[in-house]
Amino acid sequence: MTIMPYAKPVSEASSGQVASLASQIGRVAAPLRSQVLEVLREAILSFRFAPGQRLIERELIDMTGVSRTTIREVLRELAAEGLVKTIPQKGAVVVSLTPEEAEELYEIREVLEGHLAKRFVERATDAQVVALRRAFTQLEGVVERQEGTVAVLRAKDVLYEVLLTGAGNSALRATLSQLHARVSLLRASSLASGPDRPSEAVGELRELVEAVEARDARDAADAMVAHVGAAAGAGIEAVRSSGHALATAAN
Amino acid sequence: MTIMPYAKPVSEASSGQVASLASQIGRVAAPLRSQVLEVLREAILSFRFAPGQRLIERELIDMTGVSRTTIREVLRELAAEGLVKTIPQKGAVVVSLTPEEAEELYEIREVLEGHLAKRFVERATDAQVVALRRAFTQLEGVVERQEGTVAVLRAKDVLYEVLLTGAGNSALRATLSQLHARVSLLRASSLASGPDRPSEAVGELRELVEAVEARDARDAADAMVAHVGAAAGAGIEAVRSSGHALATAAN
DNA sequence: GCCTGTCTGATTGTCATACAGTCGGGCAAG
DNA sequence: CTTGCCCGACTGTATGACAATCAGACAGGC
Secondary structure: OOOOOOOOEEEEEOOOOOOHHHHHHOOEEEEHHHHHHHHHHHHHHHOOOOOOEEOOOHHHHHOOOOOOOOOOOOHHHHHHOEEEEOOOOEEEEEEEOOEEEEEHHHHHHHHHHHHHHHHHHHHOHHHHHHHHHHHHHHHHHHHHOOHHHHHHHHHHHHHHHHHHHOOHHHHHHHHHHHHHHHOOOOOOOOOOOOOOHHHHHHHHHHHHHHHHHHOHHHHHHHHHHHHHHHHHHHHHHHHHHHOOOOOOOOO | OOOOOOOOOEEEEOOOOHHHHHEEEEEEEOHHHHHHHHHHHHHHOOOOOOOOEEEHHHHHHHHHOOOOHHHHHHHHHHHOOOOEEOOOOOOOEEOOOHHHHHHHHHHHHHHHHHHHHHHHHHHHHHHHHHHHHHHHHHHHHHHHOOOOHHHHHHHHHHHHHHHHHHHHHHHHHHHHHHHHHHHOOOOOOOOOOOOOHHHHHHHHHHHHHHHHHHOOOHHHHHHHHHHHHHHHHHHHHHHHOOOOOOOOOOO
16 A cells, blocks of 8 residues: 555645646645545545554554654544544554444434435435436445445445535535444444345335425435434444444445 | 643543543643644634634744644644645635535534434433523523623533533534534624624523423424524624624624 | 562654745846 | 746655653562
């Protein structure tokens, strides 16, 4: 895992209209830091770093090839995101959720995603509703054809993306992203989920999509709440059983 | 503003049962970093650093007396909290909210605080309900006696604290704290609020307290939503008028 | 054999310094 | 007045260093 300093001639864009140009020009500027942040975040969420594992600065330096300064700043950001916990004199440790904490997070998600659904119904354009249906159909296909957990997660992400965009509240998007990231710390190696949570989820989401197409905000919110609630049940159940804080891809 | 490195011979305790003892022993260790973080956060929220103001590392170093390493790590944390925005090649700038962003934040607060009220009704002990009433009475007194904005804010904080504790969801607490911090970036120097938002707020909160005492979760949630909604209206209105992103202590 | 005091290595917390890259603004030339 | 160059101010990143702390090994005493 080596990060070439300024390897990719990409640019994180400074702002506004220039952004699009910047990428064409090949201006970089994507601070090394943000690249490292992405790499580590990804590593945590994909469980290459297991929950509870210590993240030793020296090792991260060796892995990434960047300096300690950079690593430390990244660790602060990860800590603020809730993916890592910093123990004084001990350093960073990948967060591992207790069932109680998981429950709390799901509780918040339920509320916010209910709102998300409601807002989507209220604000989304017809095109966005169509996009939602399309994303759902896609997900449905992936689940039916049993293309594997990763594919399912990717399809779900797309669907979520549609919802978040359609709801038009970037603060909500940011908040939910963070919650999702933290919750997904549950989904560990033991990808042996419950019976077949995926197909159940599809059923729940179908309700959502139909409510949205009917432009019924309340039904949509209810469907979403039900969905998250079910996911929470499955997820937390899995955590409780599988010993520590490892769970499944309940959602 | 000088932070004595390890000024207080305190140490942040390692864990568990020792913690309580540690404080007696006077062991600290509160990493310098966290002290600086608090100082800067406070400085931002109290508008000693105005929204939009650049936070130049060198100056922060001079102000606090800590090294650049520490300052930079703190800035990353503040950025993750949403109090500061980092512009590539330009550094940290105190966030200044646009009316739209403010609206988005209030929207989320509305949802989450409605839930907070509901949860409080469902989970709080009788003692906590009494504490809520007490906090409210206190606030009421402060507002009536016109003891000033600071006193009002402090009284509100107490009331919130009771709610958050009673609701028993620490993730919710963390999320809301962050939202509150960001929203309060609106409340700038121009403390000339609307007509008399404070007393209106008291009225709204009375509804809340009464609903709670009646153990009516739905009413409590509604009251809270109404309260936040009103605060949002006042706050955002103030922002729009007072030019940039300065507003009032609407709430 | 079990408990306790001590030593040591591994790591973090913090600091000082250095240097390239970038941005903004001033200054000079056309 | 516009264009282009130069400089100073900062950030982004790297490096080396040192004190403090913690965990575990180790040895000595009861």
